[in-house]
Amino acid sequence: MSKKKILITWPLPPAAMERARATYDVIAHGDDPKITIEEMLETAKSVDAILLTLNEKCPKAVIDQIPENIKCISTFSIGFDHIDLEACKARGIKVGNAPHGVTVATAEIAMLLLLGAARRASEGERMIRTRSWPGWQPLQLVGQRLDNKKLGIYGFGKIGQALAQRARGFDMEIHYYDIYRAKPEVEAKYNAVYHDSLDSLLSVSEFFSINAPSTPETRYFFNKDVIEKLPQGAIVVNTARGDLVNDEDMIAALKSGRLAYAGLDVFAGEPKINEGYYDLPNTFLFPHLGSAAIEARNQMGFEALDNIDAFFAGKDMPFKLA
Numbered sequence: 001m002s003k004k005k006i007l008i009t010w011p012l013p014p015a016a017m018e019r020a021r022a023t024y025d026v027i028a029h030g031d032d033p034k035i036t037i038e039e040m041l042e043t044a045k046s047v048d049a050i051l052l053t054l055n056e057k058c059p060k061a062v063i064d065q066i067p068e069n070i071k072c073i074s075t076f077s078i079g080f081d082h083i084d085l086e087a088c089k090a091r092g093i094k095v096g097n098a099p100h101g102v103t104v105a106t107a108e109i110a111m112l113l114l115l116g117a118a119r120r121a122s123e124g125e126r127m128i129r130t131r132s133w134p135g136w137q138p139l140q141l142v143g144q145r146l147d148n149k150k151l152g153i154y155g156f157g158k159i160g161q162a163l164a165q166r167a168r169g170f171d172m173e174i175h176y177y178d179i180y181r182a183k184p185e186v187e188a189k190y191n192a193v194y195h196d197s198l199d200s201l202l203s204v205s206e207f208f209s210i211n212a213p214s215t216p217e218t219r220y221f222f223n224k225d226v227i228e229k230l231p232q233g234a235i236v237v238n239t240a241r242g243d244l245v246n247d248e249d250m251i252a253a254l255k256s257g258r259l260a261y262a263g264l265d266v267f268a269g270e271p272k273i274n275e276g277y278y279d280l281p282n283t284f285l286f287p288h289l290g291s292a293a294i295e296a297r298n299q300m301g302f303e304a305l306d307n308i309d310a311f312f313a314g315k316d317m318p319f320k321l322a
């Protein structure tokens with residue numbers, strides 16, 4: 001039997017590419033230049049499934065142009081805010097994601113942002129790289145410790161809980177808000193205090209980590225009013241999605257000192273980011289590094305392929321979204 005043909009919109013790690021090639025006839029788009037939606041739609045005419053990434057934005061207008069032969073899309077990400085699932089359902093397109101490989105890697109980046117923001121790591125790095133370090137001083141780049149501080153986690157899912165586990169290692173006190181309360185054994189595992197409202201969580205969060213997906217309910221929730229409810233001088237980290245944050249309000253609060261620091265891995269409209277961030281000293285900024293660990297990227301590739309394998313076997317996708 002001839003192999004099914006799949007389009008992979010960006011090259012994946014070698015282990016995932018090898019597995020894909022062993023099973024399928026793979027059309028892999030090079031990463032330079034980035035695939036355009038037009039190119040993706042054109043190539044889609046000659047393949048049986050698409051494995052794409054969060055770079056390929058697929059609102060209804062794009063899904064509606066996907067050729068009839070495509071009934072399977074698998075995304076190399078847990079986030080699926082780039083795909084209109086309702087439009088896919090309407091077209092009978094099955095969609096799956098890669099939900100588990102990212103967890104530890106992204107929680108590590110959240111931990112790194114918490115530490116780097118608290119200890120002013122990027123300011124120190126800049127001081128050395130700009131050859132402007134005058135030598136050790138008692139009051140130079142004095143930050144704060146994490147131990148015995150209250151960490152508020154907004155979205156206590158896989159990454160939120162993996163962050164809680166790591167933050168416990170630094171003796172932080174774990175607080176969370178989620179639309180679903182975690183099981184008692186999960187709360188016990190992290191000694192986590194549940195708050196039944198975002199406001200209640202904000203009122204205690206000396207450190208605040210954003211770990212909820214981008215949805216109509218969460219989009220731009222982190223605005224001036226929310227910031228006002230945090231303790232003075234709170235530190236905020238975001239490893240979820242940039243569009244959970246109102247950038248203008250965040251930047252104003254960082255400028256005024258209402259927020260002491262922000263550690264950000266994701267940005268609305270990335271890779272273009274709000275100009276206001278570039279010159280703010282009290283930010284620790286990463287270019288969407290969350291899942292950028294080889295173990296994570298391999299597993300993400302395998303999970304995305306598991307969906308496609310299941311689809312062609314006539315089974316439900318193991319990581320089914322639609």
Ligand SMILES: NC(=O)C1=CN([C@@H]2O[C@H](COP(=O)(O)OP(=O)(O)OC[C@H]3O[C@@H](n4cnc5c(N)ncnc54)[C@H](O)[C@@H]3O)[C@@H](O)[C@H]2O)C=CC1
Pocket residue numbers: 078079080099102103106154155156157158159160177178179180211212213214215217218239240241265266288289290291292
């Ligand atoms: N920076 C990066 O590279 C990465 C970013 N992400 C982002 O992190 C997000 C979280 O990932 P996981 O923890 O694996 O997902 P998850 O689905 O395990 O957890 C998300 C949690 O957020 C909660 N939630 C949903 N809506 C909420 C709301 N309105 N208010 C409060 N809580 C709400 C859910 O109930 C769930 O417990 C992903 O959706 C993705 O956007 C994920 C991987 C890598």
Ligand SMILES: O=C(O)C(=O)COP(=O)(O)O
Pocket residue numbers: 054076077078079080102288289290291292
């Ligand atoms: O899985 C997700 O939602 C991600 O954000 C994956 O991010 P990445 O761009 O693979 O670091």
